[in-house]
Amino acid sequence: MNKVKSGLSLAVVMAMTATSVACSSGSQTATTTTTTSPSPSTPVKAAEKEKPKEFKMTLRHIEIRDTAKSNLAILTSVVKATEAEVPGLKFELDGVEDVVNRDTKLKAEMQAGSPPPIFDLFGGADTLNYSKAGRLLDLTPILTELGLKDKFMNLNEFTVDGKIYGLPRSGFVEGVFYNKKMFADAGVQVPKTWDEFLKVCEAIKAKGITPIAMGGGAGDGWVINMLLNTLFVRIGGPQVQDGFATGKSKWTDPAVVEAFKKLEELKTKGYIDKNVIATKYSDGQARFYTGQAAMLFDGSWAASAIKSPKSIVANDASFFNFPNMGGGGDDMINGGWSNGYGFSSKLNENELKAVKSFIKNFYTEANQKIALKESGNIPALKLTDIGDATGLIAEIVQAQLSAKKGAFPAFDALVSPAVKKTLEATSEELIGGKITAQKAAEKMQAAQDAK
Structure with missing residues (x-):
C-alpha cells in the first residue's frame, strides 16, 4: 500500500451537467356556441411536462x-x-x-x-x-x-x-489493535520484535486474559490468512508473495513454511483464542471490543466496530504495526x-x-x-x-505513514481464487491442530500447481 500523506493535492471533481428533459408548451383555445350567443373561450393551458421514462x-x-x-x-x-x-x-x-x-x-x-x-x-x-x-x-x-x-x-x-x-x-492497512489498559496492567509495552511480541502474549496470558482475539471458523478462514500473510512477508519479503503470481515462489519455500510454523506456535502456546475455529469473524472481533482479549489482528475497517456503541474499549484501544521479525519484510505494512x-x-x-x-x-x-x-x-x-x-483513526494512519518501506498488498490480490480458498481451509486445519506446518505448505503447493 502506498502511504497516505498530508499535503497531497486536493481532489477536484469536475461538475457533471445534469441531463434535462425538454418540454414543449403551447396554448389551446376551445369555443362552444349556442343558438343565441357564443361563449367566451376557455383559459389557455400549458402542456404538462412529459415525465422522463423510468x-x-x-x-x-x-x-x-x-x-x-x-x-x-x-x-x-x-x-x-x-x-x-x-x-x-x-x-x-x-x-x-x-x-x-x-x-x-x-x-x-x-x-x-x-x-x-x-x-x-x-x-x-x-x-x-x-x-x-x-x-x-x-x-x-x-x-x-x-x-x-x-x-x-x-x-x-x-x-x-x-x-x-x-x-x-x-x-486499508492490517495490524494489531490492542487494549492500552490491559497492556499497562500486565506491565508490557508495544512490541518491536517477534521475541518481544511473544513476551507480551505470555504476560497477558498470565493475567488470565486471551492475548489475541480471532474468529476464523465457519467459513471465515480468510481472517487467519490476514495474520499468515503478514508473517510470510515479514520473514521472506514481499517478493515471496509476488512470486506466487508467477510461480517463482513455492508454498514449500523455507520462508513460507516458517510462517506456517510461527502461526502454529501462537496457537499451540495458547496466545490465539482457543475457540478460533468455532468462532465467526464478527464474534471474534467482538471478543476484543467487549474486553475479553488484549489484542486483535485485523484491518483498519475494524475501527468502526471498536468505536461503536457496543464497544467498551473505545477509549482504551490503540493500534500498532506488526513487529519486525528480522526478515525482508520488516518495516512494511500489509495494505492496499x-x-x-x-x-x-x-x-x-x-x-x-x-x-x-x-x-x-x-x-x-x-x-x-x-x-x-x-x-x-x-x-x-x-x-x-x-x-x-x-484518536484511534489517527493512530492507524500514523502506523501506515511510519512503515518505512511502504506497504505490500494482500496475497489474495495476487493468487487465483482456487488457491485463496484452499489456503482458507488449510489455515483452519493448521490452527485446529489437524495438519502440521509442513503438510500445510505441501497442500498449498499442490493447489498452486493445479491452478
Whole structure:
C-alpha cells in the first residue's frame, strides 16, 4: 500500500451537467356556441411536462453489517444525489455479504455475462480475469472526463494493460489493535520484535486474559490468512508473495513454511483464542471490543466496530504495526487499495450517464473524510489533510505513514481464487491442530500447481 500523506493535492471533481428533459408548451383555445350567443373561450393551458421514462439499475454493495452503517449512509446519500441528477433513474440496492458476493454471486454472474451495472469488485486477480473476459467497463476515459485521473492514491490493483477497470472505495492497512489498559496492567509495552511480541502474549496470558482475539471458523478462514500473510512477508519479503503470481515462489519455500510454523506456535502456546475455529469473524472481533482479549489482528475497517456503541474499549484501544521479525519484510505494512466498485461493460446510454454521475458523487474529498473519521477507512483519494480524524483513526494512519518501506498488498490480490480458498481451509486445519506446518505448505503447493 502506498502511504497516505498530508499535503497531497486536493481532489477536484469536475461538475457533471445534469441531463434535462425538454418540454414543449403551447396554448389551446376551445369555443362552444349556442343558438343565441357564443361563449367566451376557455383559459389557455400549458402542456404538462412529459415525465422522463423510468429505468432501474441494480447497485450491489457489501455494507450490510452493523459496523458498516456509516459507509451505508454515505452510499445512500450518493444514490439520492445521483437519482436527482439523472432523469428517470431508480437504483435498487442489493446488499450482499462480501465473501458471498466475491466468491459465489458475482463469480456466477460474471461466468454468465450478466453482472449488475454497479457492483463491489476486488482488485488484482478478480479484476484481471473479469477484464480479460470483457465483463468490465473501461473507466480510463471517464476518469479523464471527470477530472479524477490523477486524484487516486493508487489504482494498480484495478489496472490491466494500462486501462482502469475499477475504483477503490478506500484503502486499508492490517495490524494489531490492542487494549492500552490491559497492556499497562500486565506491565508490557508495544512490541518491536517477534521475541518481544511473544513476551507480551505470555504476560497477558498470565493475567488470565486471551492475548489475541480471532474468529476464523465457519467459513471465515480468510481472517487467519490476514495474520499468515503478514508473517510470510515479514520473514521472506514481499517478493515471496509476488512470486506466487508467477510461480517463482513455492508454498514449500523455507520462508513460507516458517510462517506456517510461527502461526502454529501462537496457537499451540495458547496466545490465539482457543475457540478460533468455532468462532465467526464478527464474534471474534467482538471478543476484543467487549474486553475479553488484549489484542486483535485485523484491518483498519475494524475501527468502526471498536468505536461503536457496543464497544467498551473505545477509549482504551490503540493500534500498532506488526513487529519486525528480522526478515525482508520488516518495516512494511500489509495494505492496499483492493476493494472498490466495478461497472458492467454492457451499459446503455442512460446507464452510462448514471455511472458517470455515481462516480462523480461518490469519489469526493468530503465523503472520504467522513469514511476515515467514522469507519477508519484509509482514503482512496489524495487528500489535503485527514480532516478532524483523531484518536484511534489517527493512530492507524500514523502506523501506515511510519512503515518505512511502504506497504505490500494482500496475497489474495495476487493468487487465483482456487488457491485463496484452499489456503482458507488449510489455515483452519493448521490452527485446529489437524495438519502440521509442513503438510500445510505441501497442500498449498499442490493447489498452486493445479491452478
